[in-house]
Amino acid sequence: MTKEQLTGAELVIRGLEYLNVSTVFGVPGGAILPAYDPLYDSPIRHILARHEQGAGHMAEGYAQATGELGVVIATSGPGATNLITPLANALMDSTPLLAITGQVASTAIGNDAFQEAYTVGLSMAATKHNYLITDASEIPQVLKEAKFIATTGRPGPVLVDIPKDILNQIAAWVEPGDLDLPGYKPTTEPNPKMVQQASALIKKSKKPILYVGGGIIHSKANNELFELATKFSIPVVTTLMGRGAFPDGHELCLEMPGMHGNYTATTSIQNADLLIAIGVRFDDRVTANPSFFAQNAKVIHADIDPAEIGKVRDAQVPIVGDAKSVIKGLIEALGDEKLETENWVSELKDMKTEFPLSYKQEEKGPLKVPYVLEELQKLTKEEAIVVAGVGQHQMWVSQHWNFTEPNTWLNSGGLGTMGYALPAAIGAKTAYPEKLVLALDGDGCFQMTCQELITASTENIPIKIVVFNNGNHGMVRQWQKIFYNSKFSASELTHDTPDYLKLAESMGAVGLRMMEKSDIEKVFNKMLEINDRPVLVDCVVDPDDMVFPMVPAGGSNDQIIMNEEDLKNL
Amino acid sequence: MSERILSILVEDKPGVLARVSSTISRRGFNINSLSVGPTNIEGRSKMTIVTELDAVEQVKKQLNKLVNVIKIVELDPNMTIETEVLLLKVSINKDSQTSVIEKASLSNATSVDVGQDFAIFELTGSSKDLDKFESLMKPFGIIEMVRGGRIAIQSNL
Known part of the structure; x- marks a missing residue:
C-alpha cells in the first residue's frame, strides 16, 4: 500500500489532530499561511488572537486551567518575536506549551529575507527545547517529541519552527514511532532511600511546614498532599503558584508566604524546624534574603527538576521525583506515626488570629x-x-x-x-x-x-x-x-x-x-x-x-512590614 | 579556585554547541576552554569544557536539562589524560632562524611549514607546555597563534 502523500502543512495539522489537540490559538501571516489552509478544514478550533503575545497567553491559560498542552501558532519574524514573552513566561511557570512558527523558505534563511528572524536562536533561552524542521517527513515525529517534552518532567514550552517551503513540501504521513531521546529521561519515581531519610526527619520534627507550590498542581497531587498534611497534622503554606493546591480555610492552611505573604505563613517558615519543600524553587519572592530564610530549619526538597535542588538553599534530604510519587512514598514511610505537632499547630492558629490580613474600607471612602x-x-x-x-x-x-x-x-x-x-x-x-x-x-x-x-x-x-x-x-x-x-x-x-x-x-x-x-x-x-x-x-x-504585609526585596523575613505605620520605622 | 573539567556527551544535532555555551553564559559562568568533536559512536559528539567554577554542580544540572545532552562526567584531574594542540606562526630572519628552530625542537614542536620570513610549528601537549612554548617564541615575534582547546579522557575504566 502506498503511503498517503501530504504537504508539510497538512502533516502539521494531521499531527496536531493525532496528538488530540482540539484548540489552537494564533495569528496567521505569510510564512505560516500554508498551515492555515488545511487548518480551515480541520475539526481543530482556531481562536484568532489580535496579537501573538495574546495568542501565547491564551494557550498558557488553556494549559494552566486544564493541565494539558496549550498550542499557539504564529508566523515568522514579528509573529515569532511577539511570542517570546509568553514562551519565557511559560518557561518560568512550567506551563506545557507547543508553539508552531512559520519561517522564511529554507533557501532564504540567513539572507535577511522579509519577515525573517532567527526564531530558534531567539527562543533558545525562552523554551525547554526547540526545533527547526529541515524536511517535511520529520514533522509528525517532531510534533510527538515536542508534546512529550512539553508535558513531561518539569513541563515547559517547546517551539517548532517550520520554513515555508517545508510546509509546501510533499511527504508521506507516517505514524510517529517510539521516541528516541537519549538525553531526556526525567526521573519521576523518587529514590526510596531518600524518602526513608525524609520520613525519619519528619518523625523527629516538632515544627514542620509543608512548603508547596506549582509542582503539586502540575503533578495533580493535591489529594495526596491533603492526606499527608491532615493525617500527620502538618501545616501547609502554598506559594503564589501553588495557591489552590491545599484548600484555603482549612485549619492547617496558612496560605501564601513571602514578600506579600501573610504574617503567619512567612513567620511559620522562619520558626519551623523542618521545611518539607515539594514542587517549589525557593524563589526570591518567597525567601527574601536567603541567608535569613528559615535559619532554624532542616530542609527536605523534592522536585522533578534536579537543577532546582540546592540552587538557592542546600537540602539535607534532596529528592528528585514527581510530587505525587514523593508524597505517596512519604505517607507510606510515615505509616501510623503520630507527630507531636499539636503545640505548633495551635501556636500558628493563634498567630493567624493575632496577625490577620487587614484593610480598612470606609463607608463613603474610595473602594479598596x-x-x-x-x-x-x-x-x-x-x-x-x-x-x-x-x-x-x-x-x-x-x-x-x-x-x-x-x-x-x-x-x-x-x-x-x-x-x-x-x-x-x-x-x-x-x-x-x-x-x-x-x-x-x-x-x-x-x-x-x-x-x-x-x-x-x-x-x-x-x-x-x-x-x-x-x-x-x-x-x-x-x-x-x-x-x-x-x-x-x-x-x-x-x-x-x-x-x-x-x-x-x-x-x-x-x-x-x-x-x-x-x-x-x-x-x-x-x-x-x-x-x-x-x-x-x-x-x-x-x-x-x-x-501589606511586605518584606522589601533582599530583606529578612523576620522583619515584616505590616502596615503604613511600620514604614516609618524603616 | 581550581580548574574543573567537564566531559559532555551530546547528540550531534544542529545548535547543540549554541545550547551548551548559552546555558553556561546565561548563568553568568566563564569558560576557560571548550572543544568539540565526533566520538567513536555514530551521531554522538564529545565536548570538553574547562572552567573555574565553584558552581560547577549547578552548571552540570542546568546542562543536564538540555534535551540533546546525554551525559556529563566531571573528570578527576588526578586520573585524567589531557592534551591540547597549538599552531604557531613566528617570524624568522637570518639572525634568529637557528635559535627559533633549536628552541622549537627542544620543545618537541614540529615544524609544519617554513617560508622566507616565517615558520609554522605544531605542538601537542599539556596547556602548560603550550604556554611555555608561546613564551619562548614571543621574543621572535609571534605573527599568529591558534590553540585547539583542551581535550581530556579518564585514565581508568
Missing part, C-alpha cells in the same frame, strides 16, 4: 481592592477560575480570594508578565466554556493586551473582566512611595482614559462601572447575569492603597 474581592467572592456562587495580571491587584487576589481547588488560580508568577490576565482568561474559558472565568486585572496590565477583548467578543468567549482602576501602575507607585520619596516618576496612567465603558462597548463587550461601596452588589450581580458576551467592570479604586 481587598474589600471588593471579598464581596465578589460572596456573590459568586460557583467555583470560578480566577486569572490575574501582575502587581498590587495580583497580590491582593492571592491574599484575599479563597482558593479551594487546583487549576482555579492562573497568574504570571515567575516572569511577572503584565497583560497576562485577559488573554489567559480567554484560554481558560475556551477550555471550560461552562465555567465562570474571572479576569481580575489592573488597569496598567489591562492596557497592555486589551485588544484581546475583541477576540473574546468575536469568538464568543464570554469571560468577565474586572479592571481595578487606580489610574496608576500601582505597585510601581507603592515602591516609589516607600523607596523613592514619593517621586511618582512615570507611574501615573489617569483613571478616565480610556473610558472603559466605551472601550468595552466598542469591542463588543458590556461595560459596567463601580465607584463606591453601594455599587458593588448591583454591578457584580449584573456582571454575573450576562453570559452571552464578555463583561468589563471598571472598578475605580483608591490609588494610594498599598499591599
Whole structure:
C-alpha cells in the first residue's frame, strides 16, 4: 500500500489532530499561511488572537486551567518575536506549551529575507527545547517529541519552527514511532532511600511546614498532599503558584508566604524546624534574603527538576521525583506515626488570629481592592477560575480570594508578565466554556493586551473582566512611595482614559462601572447575569492603597512590614 | 579556585554547541576552554569544557536539562589524560632562524611549514607546555597563534 502523500502543512495539522489537540490559538501571516489552509478544514478550533503575545497567553491559560498542552501558532519574524514573552513566561511557570512558527523558505534563511528572524536562536533561552524542521517527513515525529517534552518532567514550552517551503513540501504521513531521546529521561519515581531519610526527619520534627507550590498542581497531587498534611497534622503554606493546591480555610492552611505573604505563613517558615519543600524553587519572592530564610530549619526538597535542588538553599534530604510519587512514598514511610505537632499547630492558629490580613474600607471612602474581592467572592456562587495580571491587584487576589481547588488560580508568577490576565482568561474559558472565568486585572496590565477583548467578543468567549482602576501602575507607585520619596516618576496612567465603558462597548463587550461601596452588589450581580458576551467592570479604586504585609526585596523575613505605620520605622 | 573539567556527551544535532555555551553564559559562568568533536559512536559528539567554577554542580544540572545532552562526567584531574594542540606562526630572519628552530625542537614542536620570513610549528601537549612554548617564541615575534582547546579522557575504566 502506498503511503498517503501530504504537504508539510497538512502533516502539521494531521499531527496536531493525532496528538488530540482540539484548540489552537494564533495569528496567521505569510510564512505560516500554508498551515492555515488545511487548518480551515480541520475539526481543530482556531481562536484568532489580535496579537501573538495574546495568542501565547491564551494557550498558557488553556494549559494552566486544564493541565494539558496549550498550542499557539504564529508566523515568522514579528509573529515569532511577539511570542517570546509568553514562551519565557511559560518557561518560568512550567506551563506545557507547543508553539508552531512559520519561517522564511529554507533557501532564504540567513539572507535577511522579509519577515525573517532567527526564531530558534531567539527562543533558545525562552523554551525547554526547540526545533527547526529541515524536511517535511520529520514533522509528525517532531510534533510527538515536542508534546512529550512539553508535558513531561518539569513541563515547559517547546517551539517548532517550520520554513515555508517545508510546509509546501510533499511527504508521506507516517505514524510517529517510539521516541528516541537519549538525553531526556526525567526521573519521576523518587529514590526510596531518600524518602526513608525524609520520613525519619519528619518523625523527629516538632515544627514542620509543608512548603508547596506549582509542582503539586502540575503533578495533580493535591489529594495526596491533603492526606499527608491532615493525617500527620502538618501545616501547609502554598506559594503564589501553588495557591489552590491545599484548600484555603482549612485549619492547617496558612496560605501564601513571602514578600506579600501573610504574617503567619512567612513567620511559620522562619520558626519551623523542618521545611518539607515539594514542587517549589525557593524563589526570591518567597525567601527574601536567603541567608535569613528559615535559619532554624532542616530542609527536605523534592522536585522533578534536579537543577532546582540546592540552587538557592542546600537540602539535607534532596529528592528528585514527581510530587505525587514523593508524597505517596512519604505517607507510606510515615505509616501510623503520630507527630507531636499539636503545640505548633495551635501556636500558628493563634498567630493567624493575632496577625490577620487587614484593610480598612470606609463607608463613603474610595473602594479598596481587598474589600471588593471579598464581596465578589460572596456573590459568586460557583467555583470560578480566577486569572490575574501582575502587581498590587495580583497580590491582593492571592491574599484575599479563597482558593479551594487546583487549576482555579492562573497568574504570571515567575516572569511577572503584565497583560497576562485577559488573554489567559480567554484560554481558560475556551477550555471550560461552562465555567465562570474571572479576569481580575489592573488597569496598567489591562492596557497592555486589551485588544484581546475583541477576540473574546468575536469568538464568543464570554469571560468577565474586572479592571481595578487606580489610574496608576500601582505597585510601581507603592515602591516609589516607600523607596523613592514619593517621586511618582512615570507611574501615573489617569483613571478616565480610556473610558472603559466605551472601550468595552466598542469591542463588543458590556461595560459596567463601580465607584463606591453601594455599587458593588448591583454591578457584580449584573456582571454575573450576562453570559452571552464578555463583561468589563471598571472598578475605580483608591490609588494610594498599598499591599501589606511586605518584606522589601533582599530583606529578612523576620522583619515584616505590616502596615503604613511600620514604614516609618524603616 | 581550581580548574574543573567537564566531559559532555551530546547528540550531534544542529545548535547543540549554541545550547551548551548559552546555558553556561546565561548563568553568568566563564569558560576557560571548550572543544568539540565526533566520538567513536555514530551521531554522538564529545565536548570538553574547562572552567573555574565553584558552581560547577549547578552548571552540570542546568546542562543536564538540555534535551540533546546525554551525559556529563566531571573528570578527576588526578586520573585524567589531557592534551591540547597549538599552531604557531613566528617570524624568522637570518639572525634568529637557528635559535627559533633549536628552541622549537627542544620543545618537541614540529615544524609544519617554513617560508622566507616565517615558520609554522605544531605542538601537542599539556596547556602548560603550550604556554611555555608561546613564551619562548614571543621574543621572535609571534605573527599568529591558534590553540585547539583542551581535550581530556579518564585514565581508568
